[in-house]
Amino acid sequence: MRWQGVRALLWTAITPEEWRETCRLWSLELTSERVAAEVEEILKIVATKAAFSFAVTQESIQFMLVSLDAKPQLVSKKALYDALTLWTVGPQSQPRLAFDAAIRILDLSQDPGEAAQALRQHQKGVYWFLGDYFQELSTGAENAGEASLAYLQLGASYSDWPTRVVSATSLSKLALCSDDHMRTRIHDFFRHLLSEPGGEGGFPLLHPVMHLIERVSAQKAALRTRLATEKEWAPQELKVLAQEHQSLTNSIKNHCPRLPAHFFPLGAESEALIALAGLSGAKK
16 A cells, blocks of 8 residues: 555655655555556656646656656556656646656666566657657757657667657658758668668658658759749749648648648748748739
């Protein structure tokens, strides 16, 4: 019944010292036999408090890490993903801490067995999370883009096939929402993946994404060439540009459902032209 004491302490913990002591007691409880419902309830209480207190986010991350390290098979995939999402975009969000937690989870290891299998499933979810919330993480955490790229490349290269596919899918989201430099690097990496044994059959998603990357790059190059002429834009040119902007946005959204509200696949330099095209169309 000691875990019930931990549960009671969680509701009353206020100071960082009280949180750390409660987490220490919880880590000791995890060394004994526990059931999933008990672990889930503890993590739910911590998440509830983290949703209303900026200061509790760090403590809730520690509770999750301790639980995953000791008994990953007792933590549900939904509980982990919901916690990562809460830390990233919740009312008391701290994207930098969320990103650090994601990387620490990917660095966890377990001896072969049930716990190792459960941890691999959690890590697969983290790879998916890095792609889903790349925009928020890269804004809130310095070097999140480079670190995400490195970890996702490792996941796409050396994990089991389901995790490799998830990692490649997240890399697709990074490529389609990032700057030219990262997009080119990911495109080259995809070419490498497809050249490996089993790559063509194992990564069916990559060819469509690579074609879309090439299309974005070609259209951006064409826009830069046109801007270099410094000539006035005709209404028909603006219309074609706006149509291509919308077409690219729709195509990218098929791979990245969580695109930001103001997204310009042709780059920031297209924003004013797209707005001008809208004004031009409104006058007709």
